[in-house]
Amino acid sequence: MLRSTDRLIVHVDVDAFFASVEQLLVPSLRDRPVIVGSGCIASCSYEARASGLRAGMPLSQARRLCPRAVVLEGNYPIYRCFAEHVWEVFRRYATGLETFLDEAYGDATGMEAVHGSPLELGRSLQQAVRAEVGLPVSVGLASGRMMAKLASGSAKPYGVAWIRPGQEADFLAPLPVKKLPGVGGRTAERLHDLNIQTIAQMRRLTRQTLRCMFARRGDALYDRCRGIPDESALSRQAPPLPKTISRETTFHQPTSRNEELRGMLEYLTERAVRTARGKGLRAGTVELSIRYDDWKQDASAASLEAPTDRDDEVFALVLRLLDRLHKRRVALRHVGITLSNFTRDRGEPALFDLPVGSLPAGGRAGCGLRIAERGARNAERKKPTDLSVSVERQEFPERSAPPRDRSNLYRALDAIRDRWGHSAIVQGESVNLLGELKQNDYGFILRTPSLTK
Amino acid sequence: MNIEQIGESVRVLASFSGGSAEPLQFEWSGRVYPVSAINGRWIDRGGEGYSLHFSVQVGEETYFLHFSSVQVQWWLDQVVVP
Structure with a gap:
């Protein structure tokens, strides 16, 4: 009842x-x-x-x-x-x-x-x-x-x-530990090493033991194996920030053509950033992953000092990551963009988004953007190596529109696409994909579209 | 199984009622195809207007039709021959 x-x-x-x-x-x-x-x-x-x-x-x-x-x-x-x-x-x-x-x-x-x-x-x-x-x-x-x-x-x-209230623990007890959300292959292996096969057996471990084994995740696992509801689920508060927003695809044919690669990367970037903008988020970190035709893969991530929801800023970083990653003379079969480290867009202009006149004299000079990059050669899933790279942002000519106008431009593009479909406008290097890929109202028809949301 | 992409406009006799549509028969290349069953339907609201899509059965063959609200036109998208 x-x-x-x-x-x-x-x-x-x-x-x-x-x-x-x-x-x-x-x-x-x-x-x-x-x-x-x-x-x-x-x-x-x-x-x-x-x-x-x-x-x-x-x-x-x-x-x-x-x-x-x-x-x-x-x-x-x-x-x-x-x-x-x-x-x-x-x-x-x-x-x-x-x-x-x-x-x-x-x-x-x-x-x-x-x-x-x-x-x-x-x-x-x-x-x-x-x-x-x-x-x-x-x-x-x-x-x-x-x-x-x-x-x-x-x-x-x-x-x-x-599952009736109060029967959660009974339901969970006979299930193998791998059924528990948050227990993947490696976590299950560590539990099996302790001869823990079922969730009932897992409950014998104290909170402290699970913390020692799995750090912060140990607390969540301690509650989960007892069927304690996740109170954050569907609460009436603001939804939690997503961890990542990614867009990736496999090429119809492996390619090393620069214009096709850049076109696809710009397209994936605009799709991912548009999703972030739609959620009112600015991305702080961008990751590019590539897979070669011989299935070797590589990935690299870079964090911007200032989170952004602008396609051009993210794409510029993606291109730098591509230069860094794509070193082999082997065609690529798969590329992907992942945005992470989100902050909410509160509608406040960043310091450097203010109109030119509102800055003190010389305020625009030398407003370099420091980017901490970390490269991850993950063909063998090695731990990312920390690299620090300083990238100077180009100064805007005096007569150019302030960057805030570019944000407004992207919002206007979003409004047009919301009404007429994503394909209503093809921007930047994505035009290289015209004629190469079919389109429908949702955009280019990719071989394997991103299934994340 | 053979899937053939068509992409041609076709004339369709359909019933529109209570907010839904139901193709009854269609004419393609001078031949009339009576619809024996509607296998499935979906609405595509992406972009301008909307499209009503249908998978319909004519004998052993499956035909994919759609109605474009912007063009006020029916299209035959593909044929699946088992």
Whole structure:
């Protein structure tokens, strides 16, 4: 029985999302193993999973394991439209939705008067999505976000599970430690070294022990393995700052053409920075990652002294990182941009964004921007080496518009794109991609679009 | 399975009612194709106006159609032959 004061968090996960959309739209694919992805599996149907296929598996291996599987490159703009439709239905059942590409959280506290018990709510939501969108979803309900996600995971495929308040610890007890959010491969290995296999066994460790083993994460793991709800989830306060915003893609054909590389990097930069601006964030750190045609990869990050939400500032840094990273005479197959170290844009002009006249005489001279860069040769995932580089910002000619106007320009571009689609304007070196890549209203159609949000 | 990209405008007989649309048959290259089932539908609201997309079944074959609200025009996007 749920008391009216008990929180009820709902987690909805679309089962085998991309593959399910393909099977919905093309009936001849139903009941067949379907893989969506290029290079590796982005999503596969449950028929494919029965042959041992999993997301992230290289396609070559997948074909060996399941030769009769149908492999599709996928159509990500369509998947996005379907996801929006699913969340539209979800909004009738819960408030404060936090959506990702194929899963979403919502708060259904106090909804029992409208939708009945939590299990009835979950089933009703599941049936509504099936009837109106045509896709199978699994629904998890619990008093906290983490438990709701574990509940939906336990109910897959096409199930509904409710973890009643007070039963969180019992639900968790028999699960392997790897099921606990925050426990990855290496953490699990360290726990296995102590002969700790299940979450019940993990509870025998004191908070102090977990702190010693995993530093600050130890506290979170101590609470999580006891099913203590994450109070920050879906609180009514401002959402926490995202850790990263990334945009990455694999080229249709590996390339070393400078204009294509720079065009793609500018395009990824503008997409990532536009997302940050949309959230009212300024990025403090930019990371560029590249993967060569022989699968060796490399990454480097640089932190600006002044956080920014301007495409040109971020792109200038990306180009410097590219110069630093791309040293081998091997074509690139994959590039990615990651923004991090965010601060909120409070609408206050930075000191150097003030109009020229408002600065004391000579105030603009020598306003160098110090950038601390760290390079990470991560072909073998080495720890980044700290390097300190000083990069001088070019002085603006006296007659040029002050930088604040450039920020306004980007906001105007965002407004145009919000209304007419991202493709309404192609800027900077992204024009190099025109004719090379197809476009739709969302922008260039990339081979593997970023699935992060 | 064979997927053929088409991208041609087509004439469609459709029912518009209660805020939704349903293609009933379409004419392509002088031939009429009666729709036996609608497999799925989605709305693309990106950019100017919106597009109503449909996957429809004609016998064993699957056809992807869309209606552009800006052009007030139906398009045949692709055909999937099993």
